[in-house]
Amino acid sequence: MTKVLIKGGRIVTAVDDYVADILIENGKVEAIGRQLNSDEAEQHDATGLLVMPGGIDVHVHMETPMGNGVETCDSFESGTRSAAFGGTTTIIDFAQQFKGDSPKQALDRRLAAAEPQCCVDYGFHVILTDVTRAALAELPDLINQEGVSSFKLYMAYPGVVMVDDAAIYRTMRKVGDHGGMVNLHAENGIVIQAMIEEALEAGQTSPKYHQLTRPQLMEGEATHRVIRIAELAEVPVYIVHLSAKEALAAVVEARDRGIPAFAETCPHYLFLDQSEYDRPGFESAKYVMTPPLRNHECQHALWRGLRFDDLQIVSTDHCPFCFNENAYGILKSKQYGKDSFAKIPNGAPGVEFRLSLLYDGGVNAGRITLNRFVQLTATAPAKMFGLFPQKGTIAVGSDADIVLFDPHQRHTLSASTHHSNVDYSLFEGRSVQGKVQKVFLRGELIVDGEIWLGRAGMGRYLSRAASGRIL
Numbered sequence: 095m096t097k098v099l100i101k102g103g104r105i106v107t108a109v110d111d112y113v114a115d116i117l118i119e120n121g122k123v124e125a126i127g128r129q130l131n132s133d134e135a136e137q138h139d140a141t142g143l144l145v146m147p148g149g150i151d152v153h154v155h156m157e158t159p160m161g162n163g164v165e166t167c168d169s170f171e172s173g174t175r176s177a178a179f180g181g182t183t184t185i186i187d188f189a190q191q192f193k194g195d196s197p198k199q200a201l202d203r204r205l206a207a208a209e210p211q212c213c214v215d216y217g218f219h220v221i222l223t224d225v226t227r228a229a230l231a232e233l234p235d236l237i238n239q240e241g242v243s244s245f246k247l248y249m250a251y252p253g254v255v256m257v258d259d260a261a262i263y264r265t266m267r268k269v270g271d272h273g274g275m276v277n278l279h280a281e282n283g284i285v286i287q288a289m290i291e292e293a294l295e296a297g298q299t300s301p302k303y304h305q306l307t308r309p310q311l312m313e314g315e316a317t318h319r320v321i322r323i324a325e326l327a328e329v330p331v332y333i334v335h336l337s338a339k340e341a342l343a344a345v346v347e348a349r350d351r352g353i354p355a356f357a358e359t360c361p362h363y364l365f366l367d368q369s370e371y372d373r374p375g376f377e378s379a380k381y382v383m384t385p386p387l388r389n390h391e392c393q394h395a396l397w398r399g400l401r402f403d404d405l406q407i408v409s410t411d412h413c414p415f416c417f418n419e420n421a422y423g424i425l426k427s428k429q430y431g432k433d434s435f436a437k438i439p440n441g442a443p444g445v446e447f448r449l450s451l452l453y454d455g456g457v458n459a460g461r462i463t464l465n466r467f468v469q470l471t472a473t474a475p476a477k478m479f480g481l482f483p484q485k486g487t488i489a490v491g492s493d494a495d496i497v498l499f500d501p502h503q504r505h506t507l508s509a510s511t512h513h514s515n516v517d518y519s520l521f522e523g524r525s526v527q528g529k530v531q532k533v534f535l536r537g538e539l540i541v542d543g544e545i546w547l548g549r550a551g552m553g554r555y556l557s558r559a560a561s562g563r564i565l
C-alpha cells in the first residue's frame with residue numbers, strides 16, 4: 095500500500111495542538127514528527143490547515159424502516175458519502191430487532207445491507223424491542239463475539255418500539271456484566287401518546303402539534319427514571335439525543351453523585367429552536383424530529399452541558415426523509431404525514447454538517463475550545479463506544495482517519511450542494527466559517543475538496559470493545 099505524508103499541518107487532538115508532519119503506512123499512523131521525509135510517499139501540504147481525527151457519528155439511521163413501509167431516504171452508500179464530505183469517517187448505525195425476531199438476526203440483516211455499500215467505517219447498536227429470555231440470552235455473545243457493546247431501548251412509541259421498565263432493568267443487568275451499555279430514547283411514551291390522542295380528538299393536526307405533544311417535562315421524567323434504574327442495576331447509561339433542560343438536570347444530578355450517566359445532544363438542538371414550528375403550512379414538517387426543537391433556555395443549558403462535560407458527545411441523529419414526494423416516493427417523504435402530524439415520519443438530516451456547524455457555532459463563537467471540539471466529535475465517541483485508540487485520535491498506531499480542515503473558509507450550507515439524498519436542509523442558507531478540505535479513511539484520500547474519491551464497500555465493520563467505560 096502507498097505511503098502518505100501530510101506536511102506542516104496543525105495537529106489537533108482532544109489534548110494536543112502542535113505543528114508537525116504525519117507519515118501514514120498501511121492505513122495507520124506510522125510516525126509523527128518534524129521534517130519527516132519519504133520519497134515514495136504521496137504528499138499533501140497541510141500548511142495553514144487543522145489536522146484532526148476523522149469524526150465519529152454514533153447516532154445515524156441509514157435506509158431504516160420505520161413501520162408501515164416508511165423508510166429513511168439515504169442508503170448506506172449515499173449516507174456514508176455525505177458523512178465523509180462532512181469529515182466523518184466512522185458511523186454507528188442501528189440494527190433493530192422486531193417482534194419475534196432474534197437480536198443476532200437483526201444484526202446480520204444490517205451487516206448484509208451495509209457491507210457492499212458503506213464508504214466509511216461502521217458499527218451497529220442493536221435495538222431491542224422484544225426483550226424475551228431468549229433475546230437476553232444472546233446478548234453476551236453479541237458483545238463478546240460480534241463486537242456490539244451497546245443496546246438501544248425506547249421509552250417512547252408505545253405499541254411500536256417501546257419497552258417497559260422491567261425490560262430496561264433486565265437488559266441493563268444482562269449487558270452490564272459483559273461490558274455492554276444501554277442507550278435510551280428517554281421520553282414518557284405513555285403520557286405523550288395520551289396527549290397526541292387529545293390533540294387529534296380536538297382536530298389539531300398541523301405539524302406544530304408534534305412539538306406541543308412532546309413536552310420537555312416528559313423527557314425530563316423519563317431521563318430521571320431511567321438513570322435511577324441504571325443506578326439500581328449498577329451499570330453505565332447513555333441518553334441519546336438529549337434536548338430538554340429538565341433531562342439535562344437529571345444527568346447533572348446523577349453525575350454530581352458519581353453515577354456513570356452519559357448523554358449526547360445534536361446540532362439541531364444547539365442551533366435551532368421551537369420557533370421553527372411557526373412556519374406556515376406544512377413547511378414546519380421539515381423540523382419534525384424527536385425530541386422536537388426546544389426553547390432558548392434549553393439551548394443555553396445544552397451549551398453549558400457541553401462545556402462542563404455533563405454532555406459528552408455531539409451526534410447528528412441523521413434520520414432523513416425528503417420533504418417532497420417526487421424523488422424517492424411518498425414512503426421516504428414527510429408528505430406521508432400531510433394530513434396529520436401524528437403520521438409525519440420523525441427525523442431530520444444532518445450527518446454532513448456536524449463538524450462545520452459545531453466548529454463555527456462552538457469554536458469560532460467562543461463557546462468551546464478546539465480541543466473540546468475534537469473530544470466531542472471524535473475522541474469521546476470512540477472511548478464511549480469501544481473504538482479507542484484505533485479511532486478517535488491521531489497517534490502512532492491509530493487508524494489514519496484524518497481530516498484536513500480550513501478554519502477560515504466560509505461556505506453556505508445548502509441541500510443544493512450537500513451529498514445526502516434528502517432534498518432539504520435544516521440549515522439552508524446558513525453561512526459558516528470552517529470547511530473540510532480533505533478526508534483520509536485509513537490513509538486513503540476519499541474526499542478532495544468537492545471531488546469524491548471513495549468507493550461503496552470500502553468501509554469496514556468495526557468490532558467494538560466495551561462501551562461506557564469512561565469517566
Ligand SMILES: [Zn+2]
Binds near residue numbers: 153155411413
Ligand atoms: Zn435516532
